[in-house]
Amino acid sequence: LDSRLPLVDRSDGTKDSESFTAAAARDQFQEELVIRPLHSGDIYASFQFRTLWDIDFLQERQKVSHYRLFPKSLGQVLSKFSVRELHISFTQGFWRTMQWGQPFIPSPPGAELWVWFHDTVSDVDGNWKELTNVLSGIFCASLNFIDLTNTVQPSASFKPLGLGNATDHRFLRYATLPREIVCTENLTPWKKLLPCGSKAGLSVLLKSEKLFHSSFHSQAVHIRPVCQDEQCTSKAWELRQTLNVVFDLYTSSQGKKEWSLFKMFSRTLTEACPLATSSKIYVDITDNPELFELNPVTPLLSQAVVLGDRRTYSVFDLTRAETFGQLCSLNLLLRWKGDSGMNVFDGCDMLRPLLHAERYVAGFGLQTGEIHTVIYNNHPYRAFPVLLMDSVPWYLQLYIHTLTVTSKSRDNKPSYIHYQPAKDRHRPHLLEMLIQLPPHSMTEVTVQFERALLKWTEYTPDPNHGFYVGSSVVSALVPSMVAMNTNFTQDQPLFSSFVPVKEESSYFVRVYTEPLLVNLPTPDFSMPYNVICLTCTVVAVGYGSFYNLLTRTFQVDEPSLPLEKRLANLIRRIRGVPLLA
């Protein structure tokens, strides 16, 4: 039947065709998987699911309440809290930029949440508090631990990624929970937000026992308003669910350099999600295409400029039946030719990503310390500015006068510093700096701090483990080796279209450093009882002697004879001579 007319059920049972309702085609869903063999021999798999909905959540007159592909729970959150943009990520493990290069969408270890509220919101803090509670319910995470003491309002580092050029950072809230542990219970609600659940399409690969048996796992939800088309005449809401995994297949398969979808996910693909308008797998074959063979072979190749690099990808379109072959099942298999694979990537020679940052705590003892942040610019001849953002909890009291920025052993004066000092138990330190990185250099930012004493109820469980300090964020426009693609097209692969590219010569990169683990002076927690006991004893002893003094009857004793007289008496008694008085 070619006409594909929609059918309508009449009450008398006859069939009839009728025009579509207007709402039918207003939302669409795309899914995509990118597989990239990494230099270290690991496999990087990045899933992206995008739901676009041509609707405005922040409409005043009409509440959005009828959902199709967009998950209802998130939609309600958006409209209730007047959220303009929401980015939330849960990450287990640390992305090793030196070995793996840049990820498509970076995220810090633990949980990260940043939200732009609409500028009609009057009580931003109240909305933020409630929003974090609701989100912690939706994602089964401890986001309810986000409060004013770990929330900051960065002035420059986190600009909205979607439409609109909001600059008033009063409507921005940013918080991280570096201690958050991500596991299956976070993945299940995340999968539930997908229209096809985990029943069809690429999401069947998302089996938690495989995903969490990996070196790095990160899942995220990004919601933002975007342009509906190239002319940007109408606004649409984009929900992007991303999941990034790095599998260490080299060690888990006894040194054999081959991987397949089945090996990674213990599943093969049989169909695309029927609701998806596009469903594709990209395999990065840029590095040494002659050294390995990919099975099955696809004639489709695609080139994309991503993160300042031109990459070539083999494309598998799951919406076409021929992709699945005779077996009706797609299991991508990559095998290295001969044993060349063994020595291509020894894992020893590190990558030199253009921008890289790391951080550590120096110092000794439990009183003071020093935070070192080291930022590397590996570009051979270009200097570029980076924005460094640090959010330090109040119990590390930063001595901002000790802040030094040195590059190439020379003082490097930041051109912009935004510092908001902490208030004890109310807000953390926020330090934002715009630093110019000289070409091929290492810039070190140090600041000293003193550890505060906490009240005994403020210690976390297991306080001797230490206290986490969230990653610092380095955001930069890195000069690109190749011309970036600035024009917006609908059929661009999802992984290259997340961060809008404004100019051809540079691309946006955000690098997260390691979170810090700082030991605070930890008391003995039976202390309050000891203190009470000690005080009571002292009081009791004092009181006892005072009481005795007041109530006892005192008598003067007969002064006893001196020792020599007593001795003399003893002798006298033996001799029978009268005793001395």
Next chain:
Amino acid sequence: MIKCTNLFFISHVSPGPCCLLQAEKQRGRYAALAIAAVVIVVGIPLWWKTTETYRAWLPFSEISELDSLQLQLSVDIEVVFSRGTLTPEQQKKFPLSHVNEKEHQVDVSIPELLTSPSTEADLSLHMLSESSCGSVVVYVIPETAALLPEDVKVYVGQRRTALLRSPPFKSSWSLKEVLSNLDVKVEQVVSTMSFSHQDIVAALSNRVRMAKVTKESMADSMRAIKSSPGYEITFSLLNPDPRSHSLHWDIEGAVQSCIQPLLNKLAPIANFSVDSQILYYVVLGVNPRFDNSVSAYTLSADSLSHVINPVEARLGSNAASSNPVLNFLLYVPDSHHSPLFIRDHSKREVPSNAFHSPRWGGIMVYNVNEMYGPEAEPPVDININMAKVMGVFLAQLRLMLGVQHTHPPTGFVLQSPGSAGLADWELDRLLWSRSVENIATASTTITSLAQLLDQIGNIVINDNIAQQVSSAVTSLQSAVAELEAGNLAFALQYSREAILASERAFFDPSLLHLLYFPDDQKFAIYIPLFLPMCVPIVLSLLKIVSEAKKRRADKQAKSD
């Protein structure tokens, strides 16, 4: 041999050494007594005051009054006699003059009424007297009036009016007799239009266990969702097979035309919000059985209880509010399992192909297999007939909201509720039972909270909780008073306030803070202070007592 030193005590008798010793002992005794007195009078209260938990004052006596709450409900009933019902003598005896005026007006409008009662007639009667919420107007028309068909004794309109065919009055009857004759009829009308004993008992069923409740009204009250300040109504379209069916439903239009009028009508009871979603790849928890005789899949009634749980996992909780959710699911079976029919306990197919779960929502199975032939290329676009679906869901929604079926006595004719789906008097019925239920719930909450606070002495009661409790109590009292006065709208308003305040007080997190710091621990901590302090005091007191005894014994021996 023994000399006293340190003498503060000056005796008027010249002190001998023995007297001095006595005086010194006396001084020691006084000191011990004084210290004991200071410890008891100042020390212990001070310690008690500084270590006690803050407990604001609660109106316990008023709360205990609430426990034995006597509800008295009164309905304003206006009985209007139309011309020809009463003899002139009887009319004269009417104490109120405005009744006559009313009568006159009715007389004017009655010619407009057609031979059978119609909506317009009802409306015109409604216009005559703007009856307030909760009241009932009964028009008594002559026995011979052709307004109502022969066999109809009472006609209940869409609003708060009823036409009552008067029983034959003897012209010799006094007014009293007339009224008492009418009494039974009016009572029937009122129990249909506002509340009956059964309704109220059912509304109180959570609080009062009574054997008198009929099974049906009990079932009604259990089916209806609990009273709450707001409800979320969620319509979900379950499409387990998006590969073969592409379903379209005009839920927005359907809600606008079918559900919204009812919700607008119910606005005084609660805030409603409606939303909808489409869920894919959702399967029922049970496998339907294929029945060869009808060549269809069937779900038997006893397997329905297993359907909901697996589905509910996908429905998603309502993130944005904590109000109870009413779920209405439209399930379109996949092509391999259609058609699917629901069978009741007597193995017959349910005509609506739907069922509901008390206080949760309803599920309707919508078969689409007849709408396309085998030649159709999947996915088949299907538009769902929303009128059919919404009819079922509307009926289920009425059940959930507690709009109960009334069983009028014979001879009663009820006007169909019209476009809003709810007549004014039906709303009143609901309001009556809701206010009673609210009052019952709020007073239960408050009394159990008071009991809890009374029992566990070291819960901190902050001022805001005390304030909530007392505002709940005052609202409850005014709600009861309003019910007594027959002001239904105010009663409901106050009962809602009471329930809100009582819940807020009951669930306040500050009540939990010191719950786990019991008295025995407190004493254990202070034992290092208490023991060394009290032991000398107690010992010296014992000593004083024993000395006094001894002295008395000595004195007695001396006197003997």
